Amino acid sequence: MSSAASVREPDDAGLSLIELIVAMVLTGILSGVVVMILVNSWTTQQDVTTTTAATNEGQVFASSIERAVRNAEAVSVSGDVLQVRTRIGGVVDCRAFRFVPADADPATEPLTGDAGFFATGAAPLTWPGAWITEKVSPIGPAYFTLDATTVTYGFQIATESAPVVFQGEIAVRNAFAAGGSPCL
Incomplete structure (x- = not known):
């Protein structure tokens, strides 16, 4: 036997334990990065969705207030309720806008913000109209x-990221009566 025949060639047919551990660590790191990117994308998408929904609901609510007050014949503010007798499209109509405090009892106040028409004596929870489905709180007192002749409003709608703020000042175009209950 020659000495060359007794020297064995290295076996490259498989992976060593070190190579296997390195491959597993690298795969784990890459998988972790991919999962973090997906989770962050999903969270960002949730934030954008709630902010967009709050913005849409708030804009509908605020524009309803502005339209009613701009055309008002009588206006009354009592607590968290704005009542307006308004003339829109030649028709006299009563509209009320009401906010339910963010800390209200959900058993008695299932919705945290609402606006809409109401009939004399109707319970506020039966008012149809634009609804805000997120927590609403006032800006200021x-x-x-x-x-x-000016109505000022201010409210913010809570979202998963930052609150969406709505505020405005509306001057009545018509001669109107302030105070009392314009819709009784």
């Missing part, structure tokens, strides 16, 4: 204030 009240949702509504009435000063001579």
Whole structure:
């Protein structure tokens, strides 16, 4: 036997334990990065969805308030309720806009914000109209204030990221009566 025949060639037919461990660690790191990217994308998409929904609901609510007050014949602010007798399209109509505090009892106040028409004596929970389905809170001490011929409103809608703020000041175009109950 020659010495060359007794030297064995290295066996490259498989993976060593070290190579296998390195491959598993690299696969784990790459998988972790991919999972983090997917989770962050999903979370961002949830934030955008809730912010968009809150923005849409708030814009509908705010534009309803502005349209009713701009054409008002009588306006009353009482607590978290704005009542307006308005003339839209030549028809006199009563509209009320009401906010339910964010900390309200969900058993008695299932919706946290609402606006809409109401009939004399109708319970506020039966008012049809635009609804805000997220938590609503005032900006400042009240949702509504009435000063001579100007109604000011301010509210914010909670979202998963940051609250969406709505505020405005509406001057009445018509001669109108302030105070009392314009819709009784």
